[in-house]
Amino acid sequence: MTSPSTAAPSPTGIRRIVAASLIGTTVEWYDFFLYGSAAALVFNELFFPGSEPLVGTLLAFLTYAIGFAARPLGGLVFGHYGDKIGRKRLLVLSLLLMGGATFAMGLLPTHASIGVGAPILLTLLRLIQGFALGGEWGGAVLLVSEHGDDSSRGFWASWPQAGAPGGNLLATGVLAVLAAVQSDAAFLAWGWRIPFLLSGVLVVIGLWIRVSVSESPVFLEAQARAAERAAAGAKAAAPAAEVFRTNWRGVLTAIGTRLGENISYYVITAFLLVYVTSHLGLPKSDGLNAVLIGSAVHFVAIPAWGALSDRVGRRAVTLIGSVGMTGWAFAFFALLDSKSFPVIAAAVTVGLLLHGAMYGPQAAFISEMFATEVRYSGASMGSQLASIIGGALAPIVAVALLREYDSSLPVSVYLAAATAITTLTVLVAKETRGRSLTREQTPVRAPVPAARRAGHGAVPADGN
Numbered sequence: 001m002t003s004p005s006t007a008a009p010s011p012t013g014i015r016r017i018v019a020a021s022l023i024g025t026t027v028e029w030y031d032f033f034l035y036g037s038a039a040a041l042v043f044n045e046l047f048f049p050g051s052e053p054l055v056g057t058l059l060a061f062l063t064y065a066i067g068f069a070a071r072p073l074g075g076l077v078f079g080h081y082g083d084k085i086g087r088k089r090l091l092v093l094s095l096l097l098m099g100g101a102t103f104a105m106g107l108l109p110t111h112a113s114i115g116v117g118a119p120i121l122l123t124l125l126r127l128i129q130g131f132a133l134g135g136e137w138g139g140a141v142l143l144v145s146e147h148g149d150d151s152s153r154g155f156w157a158s159w160p161q162a163g164a165p166g167g168n169l170l171a172t173g174v175l176a177v178l179a180a181v182q183s184d185a186a187f188l189a190w191g192w193r194i195p196f197l198l199s200g201v202l203v204v205i206g207l208w209i210r211v212s213v214s215e216s217p218v219f220l221e222a223q224a225r226a227a228e229r230a231a232a233g234a235k236a237a238a239p240a241a242e243v244f245r246t247n248w249r250g251v252l253t254a255i256g257t258r259l260g261e262n263i264s265y266y267v268i269t270a271f272l273l274v275y276v277t278s279h280l281g282l283p284k285s286d287g288l289n290a291v292l293i294g295s296a297v298h299f300v301a302i303p304a305w306g307a308l309s310d311r312v313g314r315r316a317v318t319l320i321g322s323v324g325m326t327g328w329a330f331a332f333f334a335l336l337d338s339k340s341f342p343v344i345a346a347a348v349t350v351g352l353l354l355h356g357a358m359y360g361p362q363a364a365f366i367s368e369m370f371a372t373e374v375r376y377s378g379a380s381m382g383s384q385l386a387s388i389i390g391g392a393l394a395p396i397v398a399v400a401l402l403r404e405y406d407s408s409l410p411v412s413v414y415l416a417a418a419t420a421i422t423t424l425t426v427l428v429a430k431e432t433r434g435r436s437l438t439r440e441q442t443p444v445r446a447p448v449p450a451a452r453r454a455g456h457g458a459v460p461a462d463g464n
Contacts, residue, residue, distance in 0.1 A: 014156055017147045020213040021140040021160040024095055027206040028136045029167025031102035031199050032129055033269070035067065037175055039395075041273060041284055042192045046110040047119045066123055067130030068392030074134025075380030082139050082376035086220075087146075090376075091139045092210055097132035099203030101125045106196030134387075138380030141363035146372075147217065150434050151310065157363035158306025164359070165298035165352070168269060170202075171195060172295060176288040221372070221438065243374040243381065250369035254382025256425025257318065257365065261358035262390030263418040264325050267411065268294070268332070268351040271398040275336060276344065279402060286341050294348035301353050305360030313433045314365035315426050321357025322423040328354055329415035333408035358422065368432035375437075390418070 074094075082090045105125050111118045140160040148156040174195040182191045243251065269291050276287040309317040328351055335347035370378035401410040 014144075014148055017144055017213055018156055018159045020210045021091075021144050022163050022166070024091060024206045024210045025136065025140045025160045025163025026166035026170065027199070027202045028095060028098045028133055029164045030170045030202060031098050031167070032067065032133050033164075033168045034102065034171040034175075034195050034199075035105070035126060035129065037171055037270070037273065037288070038192060038195075039270075041175070041277075042188055043122070045188060046112075046192075047122055067126040067133070068387045070127045070130030071134030071384040071387050072381065074131035074136075075138060075384035076134075076377070077131075078135025079138055079377035079380040082135070082142075082380075083374060087139045087143045087376065088210075088213060090135055091143065092207065094132045094136040094139065095203060095206050095210060097128055098136070099199050099206075101128040101132070102196055102199040103203075106193040106199070134384045135380065137383055138376050142367055142376055142379060143213070145364060145367040146375075146437055150436055152307075153368075153437075154309035154314065154361050154364040154433070155303060155307040157367065158303045158309075158360045161306070161359050161363050162299050162302045164265075165295040165302065169292060169295040169299060172288050172291045174198065176285060176292055179285050179288060243370065243378040247370060247374065247378055250378055251382040251385070253369060253425060253429050254366045254379065255386040256421055257358075257362065257429070258383055258386035258422075259390050259425075260322050260325065260419035260422030261355060261362065262386055263394045264329075264351070264355050264415055265359075266391045266394040267398055267415050268348060268355065270395045271411070272336070272348065274395070274399055275333075275402065275408070279408075280336065280339055282339060286344060290341070290345040290348045293345045294352040297349050298352035298356055301356035302360040305357045306364065309361035309364065309433065313431050314361040314368075315429060315431050317361045318358050318365065318426045319423060321354045321359075322419045322426065324354040324357070325351070325419040326416045326423065329412045329419065330409075332415075333412055337408070365432055367437065368435045372437065 078090045078094065102125075105122065108121055108125070109118055137160075140163070141157050144160055145153055145157045178187055178191045178194060272291065273284065273287040276282045276290075277284050305317050305321075332347050332351055335343050338344070366379045366382060367375060369382075397414060398411045401414060402408065404410075
């Protein structure tokens with residue numbers, strides 16, 4: 001019998017799954033990135049007034065980082081229940097939580113209206129955003145990975161990854177249009193609320209598509225095996241505890257693989273807006289439009305890099321991005337300093353192309369590191385732990401370095417060090433291309449009969 005992982009999927013079926021995951025992740029990343037752009041442009045004045053510009057921006061980015069701090073908790077909770085009851089239900093919940101929090105941000109009173117209560121409420125909503133996004137990534141990429149076949153997983157699983165530039169493209173595009181048609185005073189007074197309230201409409205569309213897809217066949221197969229073991233008296237361990245007990249190397253590899261990718265993305269997109277406005281004195285539209293152009297190219301590049309990883313391997317493609325970004329970290333700011341918009345747009349676009357080489361194969365690469373019973377937990381925890389030391393701190397560290405040294409060179413060194421760590425991690429990691437997702441890892445705590453043990457041995461710690 002052909003397993004669900006190796007059977008050729010129906011083109012219509014896999015495309016429907018990809019569309020559901022892509023639209024959902026686009027909406028969630030729209031919500032998450034919208035906050036980052038607003039933190040760089042208006043939140044420093046509306047929620048943290050009375051400080052010098054860069055200090056106010058640092059405070060705004062601290063609440064931005066709190067969203068990242070909540071992501072591992074979201075990964076832990078969503079991963080546990082996603083490995084227990086399925087990927088689909090948790091993806092619907094994550095979309096509702098994210099959309100509701102973002103919509104509520106659009107209704108928040110500012111510091112001028114209620115004082116210190118404004119940044120407190122903003123922080124609470126940011127925590128909900130981070131919690132929801134922590135569960136979204138693992139579920140979205142696994143739903144596609146586990147529906148697809150082994151030979152083209154890199155391509156199909158990269159499409160939910162394209163939701164990141166898709167969401168950034170949408171968020172930055174809406175802000176850019178508002179900045180173009182409104183005065184700065186109008187945008188600061190009420191225009192900034194429109195993109196947050198728009199999230200309510202996007203969530204309805206995302207839910208309508210997401211609830212129509214089927215559960216992962218690989219998960220259903222694993223769930224049936226778990227039911228058989230439970231009937232035989234075996235006690236299953238919690239997926240999160242099991243993944244750290246048996247596959248902690250996979251978690252560490254996922255963290256190292258994501259670190260350079262995560263930091264480079266938020267330096268190129270979020271910190272860029274601070275650099276061009278506060279340091280170079282350029283209008284915010286220059287930064288927004290550069291990110292807009294780069295994100296459009298990024299959206300197309302991610303699945304192209306994912307498809308290439310199906311031919312030459314996940315490691316080779318990731319190394320193109322990490323090694324390239326290590327050098328680009330220094331060229332990037334030199335090009336920004338030209339203050340020429342076409343040059344700035346080119347710098348952002350090349351940076352995002354290199355980021356795409358790290359990001360495109362990542363969904364398949366990390367999914368293939370873990371067995372089905374712990375895959376949601378392992379992928380989510382590895383990914384979201386990296387987000388704390390990566391994306392959460394990147395804008396804060398970059399702004400602090402810029403403020404301290406009044407130079408981009410320390411920021412370049414910081415970025416290059418991060419991508420060097422990713423390069424070293426990938427060099428020592430095992431290639432996963434073509435690995436079946438149906439392999440079993442039985443999380444057992446209670447003794448089982450010897451005959452049964454012989455037929456259901458756990459996979460080695462490296463996941464092979």
